Amino acid sequence: MSRQITEAVQQLARPIVEKEGLELVDIEYKKEGPNWFLRIFIDREDGGVDLDDCTRISEIVGGKLDEEDPVPGAYILEVSSPGAERPLTKEKDFQKAVGKNVYITTYEPIEGQKVFEGVLHQFDGTTLTVHEKKKTFEIPLEKVAKARLSVVF
Incomplete structure (x- = not known):
């Protein structure tokens, strides 16, 4: 189920992120304590996203997620850089x-x-x-x- 959700969110978010000149690095959907978290990790080709980038993507993708509703139930959306220990996937x-x-x-x-x-x-x-x-x-x-x-x- 979690994999299906991350794939659906990836299909929804990738064009938005790329249109903003950013790279979609990874998506994580997992339960921590009583809450579900949907984490979207973004970056720039040359490295370094800032708070404005994360806020903008959160607002745009958040609106699209509300519209299309690929994630069942309540969750907390977080958009951030992949950090110093970024995943290597591609x-x-x-x-x-x-x-x-x-x-x-x-x-x-x-x-x-x-x-x-x-x-x-x-x-x-x-x-x-x-x-x-x-x-x-x-x-x-x-x-x-x-x-x-x-x-x-």
Whole structure:
């Protein structure tokens, strides 16, 4: 059900976000405590959205959501930037992340592990090359369950 809702909201929101010169990064619909949250993450190609961008998208998309009603029941709409640990979901996200720290989980073990945290050394469109401390891993893109940038302190 949650996946159907996020897909419906994505179809509704993407043209609005793109018309405003922004990128739709991700949509999340989940329950926290007694409340349901619909979170829309936006960004600019060159990085950096501001409060005005988030407010504008919230108002426009919120109105369209009220009109078309793809989300059952009450929910709280939040529009924000993806933050420092933005999800990596598209090929271009992985390409932009080369040379940066990433956190990746896989559907099945690769060389005995399912969690990888290190520098994304290379991405050729089908395989991620991640360097972790003393070892380098080749991770097929189709085996990636989740990926995001990782902030190292």
